[in-house]
Structure formats: structure tokens, C-alpha cells
Amino acid sequence: MPTLVHHPLDPASRLIRLMCAEYGVPLDVEEIKPWLREPHLLDLNPAATLPILVTDEDVPVIGILASIHVVEDIYTLETVGGLVPTHPLDRAEMWRLVEWMLVKLNDEVTRYLVEEKIAKRDLKGATPEPSVLRAAKANLAEHMLYFNWLLASRKWLAGDEMTLADFALAAHLSTLDYMGDIDWSKAAETRDWYSRLKSRPAFRTLLNDRVVAMPPSKGYADLDF
Amino acid sequence: MPTLVHHPLDPASRLIRLMCAEYGVPLDVEEIKPWLREPHLLDLNPAATLPILVTDEDVPVIGILASIHVVEDIYTLETVGGLVPTHPLDRAEMWRLVEWMLVKLNDEVTRYLVEEKIAKRDLKGATPEPSVLRAAKANLAEHMLYFNWLLASRKWLAGDEMTLADFALAAHLSTLDYMGDIDWSKAAETRDWYSRLKSRPAFRTLLNDRVVAMPPSKGYADLDF
Numbered sequence: 001m002p003t004l005v006h007h008p009l010d011p012a013s014r015l016i017r018l019m020c021a022e023y024g025v026p027l028d029v030e031e032i033k034p035w036l037r038e039p040h041l042l043d044l045n046p047a048a049t050l051p052i053l054v055t056d057e058d059v060p061v062i063g064i065l066a067s068i069h070v071v072e073d074i075y076t077l078e079t080v081g082g083l084v085p086t087h088p089l090d091r092a093e094m095w096r097l098v099e100w101m102l103v104k105l106n107d108e109v110t111r112y113l114v115e116e117k118i119a120k121r122d123l124k125g126a127t128p129e130p131s132v133l134r135a136a137k138a139n140l141a142e143h144m145l146y147f148n149w150l151l152a153s154r155k156w157l158a159g160d161e162m163t164l165a166d167f168a169l170a171a172h173l174s175t176l177d178y179m180g181d182i183d184w185s186k187a188a189e190t191r192d193w194y195s196r197l198k199s200r201p202a203f204r205t206l207l208n209d210r211v212v213a214m215p216p217s218k219g220y221a222d223l224d225f
Numbered sequence: 226m227p228t229l230v231h232h233p234l235d236p237a238s239r240l241i242r243l244m245c246a247e248y249g250v251p252l253d254v255e256e257i258k259p260w261l262r263e264p265h266l267l268d269l270n271p272a273a274t275l276p277i278l279v280t281d282e283d284v285p286v287i288g289i290l291a292s293i294h295v296v297e298d299i300y301t302l303e304t305v306g307g308l309v310p311t312h313p314l315d316r317a318e319m320w321r322l323v324e325w326m327l328v329k330l331n332d333e334v335t336r337y338l339v340e341e342k343i344a345k346r347d348l349k350g351a352t353p354e355p356s357v358l359r360a361a362k363a364n365l366a367e368h369m370l371y372f373n374w375l376l377a378s379r380k381w382l383a384g385d386e387m388t389l390a391d392f393a394l395a396a397h398l399s400t401l402d403y404m405g406d407i408d409w410s411k412a413a414e415t416r417d418w419y420s421r422l423k424s425r426p427a428f429r430t431l432l433n434d435r436v437v438a439m440p441p442s443k444g445y446a447d448l449d450f
Contacts, residue, residue: 046371047325047329049329055314059314061314061317061321062317062321063320063321063324063325064324065290065320065321065323065324066316066317066318066320066321066324067317069313069316069317069320070313070314070316070317073313073316074313088294088295088298088299089280089284089286089295091291091294091295091298092286092287092291092292092294092295093291094291095288095290095291095293095294096286096287096288096290096291098290099288099289099290099291100272100288102328103327103328104272104274107332146271
């Protein structure tokens with residue numbers, strides 16, 4: 001069974017957990033705090049990023065792009081409906097949105113909020129910086145407007161089919177929702193879409209996550225939020 | 226013929242230009258300054274990122290991940306030796322390093338130097354911030370040490386074969402070299418590797434680039450630098 005070296009609130013790790021759960025790939029998990037930059041992690045990955053997917057042959061697969069491709073290439077049974085569209089231009093729209101989440105949404109929102117609210121609790125003397133929290137939440141509001149706009153005319157994020165792009169956004173939103181940073185009252189379209197995803201069996205694995213001394217926001221695990 | 230909407234010094238655009246040149250895919254180019262955030266660009270791509278690859282059927286393919294996959298899926302002739310390894314775990318190492326360049330090297334080095342040195346010339350009253358330039362160059366020195374270390378034991382960046390990872394790093398280094406930011410005297414292994422890449426016919430397209438009122442550094446276009 002492959003092992004995922006992850007942090008429960010790391011959105012890239014969540015994306016791989018969702019993918020594997022959707023595909024029915026069993027996964028062992030090993031929790032790590034990447035911000036502590038421990039030698040064990042730096043030996044595996046000098047970039048100190050997650051996830052790391054350790055294959056059955058004990059080969060570490062480093063980073064989100066490599067992990068996505070290895071799950072698709074090695075661990076996906078052909079009998080299972082895929083998360084990658086068959087038409088190249090539909091795939092292109094999926095990759096556009098996956099890049100949006102992995103780079104833009106992460107850079108402008110998620111990584112700041114995780115760093116300020118979660119990582120800083122482990123770094124002596126560090127406290128969340130209110131101006132950073134404010135900027136990240138203002139950026140999040142802009143992103144939510146874009147997702148609402150997209151989902152007003154599309155069933156799924158990249159079009160008519162559910163794809164990896166849906167899971168990439170859901171991975172980020174679920175982390176942000178855990179920390180109580182999403183105002184669902186202003187996001188009707190995205191809320192409807194998230195509610196459909198959250199009801200999938202694959203999502204259960206995330207909804208049971210708990211971070212020590214930081215309980216999830218009210219509604220995090222509710223299917224009716 | 227597909228058209229690449231690009232900026233000559235945008236490393237992600239350079240990666241697609243290198244890929245297409247290596248694969249023998251003819252490419253029209255249309256230059257744009259993404260930092261001006263013109264309506265024409267925002268209509269195509271609200272993230273205002275490059276590259277955008279417009280297909281023969283006039284469909285815009287947005288962003289670097291989508292463009293890489295479309296070039297691989299649609300425009301690569303089967304007769305041409307590929308830049309993506311056939312074994313899934315070799316591909317994983319390639320994607321780890323592609324992610325390193327697209328995310329880490331870009332975030333810590335290239336995007337700051339391009340913004341300070343190139344973009345700010347077009348933004349009224351903005352001047353390069355010395356502390357940002359210093360931090361980016363200190364980060365670059367650390368990255369170069371890592372590339373030297375990798376290339377001391379590998380023929381190509383991801384192993385025995387030339388892959389997309391080599392082109393992803395070369396795209397960034399060529400932009401940094403244009404701006405005169407690389408100290409080759411401290412990078413013997415990377416210099417040897419870059420010299421091999423620079424001699425390939427595919428690289429010629431980049432070496433003729435000129436940005437108005439900003440000539441390239443001495444040595445930029447020399448094969449013996």
C-alpha cells in the first residue's frame with residue numbers, strides 16, 4: 001500500500017487523498033509538519049513541500065504534480081471512471097484550473113492562512129499577523145466571486161464532467177473551511193457545488209480530520225452547512 | 226499554425242517556445258506585457274498569466290500546465306523523440322523538478338527579478354527596490370548550489386535523459402542570464418549543462434530575443450560564455 005507523507009490541512013496533500021479515495025486506492029498516511037523543516041523531510045525533499053507519496057517499492061514521489069501523475073499512471077484502475085477528461089482541450093481547461101488552485105489560490109490565500117493560523121503555533125514566539133490575515137481574506141473574497149461566476153454556468157468547475165480541478169478547489173476550500181475562513185452566505189453557486197462534492201464517499205476521509213488544539217469550524221463536517 | 230501569446234522574458238513562455246522548437250512545431254508569437262493587465266488579456270485569462278497557446282481552431286489554452294499538456298497531446302509528432310520519460314517513476318522525477326522551476330524557483334527568484342527590472346519600467350514612477358533584488362539574488366545563489374549538486378552526478382537534470390525539466394530550468398536561467406543575474410564562475414556543473422542545452426538548434430529562438438531599451442548581458446547569446 002502506498003504511504004502519503006502529508007499534513008491534514010495541507011491542500012495539496014488533501015487533493016491526493018481525495019483522488020485516491022475517489023479511485024479506491026488504499027493509502028497509508030504519515031503526518032508531518034513541513035514548516036519545522038526536519039532533517040527527515042529535507043532528505044526526501046529539499047524543497048520541504050508536501051505531499052510525498054511513497055510507492056509500494058519504497059520510492060518517494062515528491063510534490064503535487066509528480067503525485068498526481070503517479071496516481072494516474074500507476075494506481076488508477078482502468079475500470080474506474082477517471083478524473084481527467086479524454087478530450088485534449090477539455091484536459092487543457094482542467095489543467096488551467098488545477099494551476100489556478102495550486103499556484104494562484106495557494107499563493108494569494110491558502111498558504112498565508114495556513115502559515116499564520118497553523119504553522120505559527122509551532123514556531124516559538126510567532127503570532128498571527130493581522131494585516132496578512134486581512135489581505136488573504138480579501139483575496140479569498142475575490143477568488144470566491146470568480147468561482148461563483150464559473151459555477152453559475154457550469155455543472156462542474158471545468159465543464160460538464162467532474163475532474164481533478166473540482167478536487168483541487170475542494171481541497172483548498174475544505175482547508176479554509178476547517179479554519180472558518182469561508183463566508184458561505186455570499187457564495188451560493190460555490191456552496192451548491194461544494195455540497196455535492198462533500199456528499200461523495202471520497203470526501204469522508206477529510207471530514208474526520210482534526211488538528212490538535214484547533215477544532216474545525218462549525219459546519220465543517222456537516223453535509224448540510 | 227498555433228500562436229503563443231507570450232513575453233520574451235517570461236520563463237513559462239520560454240519553456241513552451243523551447244518545447245515547440247525541439248519538437249519542430251512551428252509557432253506564431255504575439256508579444257504582450259502581462260503586468261499591464263490589459264482587457265484583451267484579462268478576457269482570455271483573468272489570472273493575467275502567460276503563456277496562452279491559441280490553437281489552430283482558435284481555442285485559447287491558458288497557462289503553463291495546460292500548454293505543456295496540449296503540446297504533448299496535440300502537437301507532438303510521434304516520430305520525434307519525446308521530452309517526457311516513458312517510465313512513470315522517471316516521469317515523477319521530471320515533474321518534481323518541473324514543479325521546482327514553475328513554483329519554487331519562480332516564487333523565490335525569477336518573478337521578483339522580472340518584476341523589478343522589467344515590469345517596473347512600464348509602471349509609472351516605479352523603481353526597482355534594492356532589498357528585493359538582493360533577496361532574490363541570494364535565493365538564486367542557493368538554487369544554483371542545488372542545481373550544481375544535482376548535475377554533479379547526473380548527465381541531465383532528471384537523470385540520464387534530457388527531459389522537460391531541463392527545458393524548464395533553462396527557460397528560467399536564460400531569462401536570468403539575459404538580465405545579467407547569473408554568476409557563472411561559481412556554477413561549473415550548471416554551466417557545462419547549460420552550454421550543452423544552449424548549443425541545441427531549439428535554443429536559437431531564445432538567443433535572438435531583444436527587449437526594447439534593455440540589451441542582454443554580455444555572453445547571453447554566446448555559445449562560449
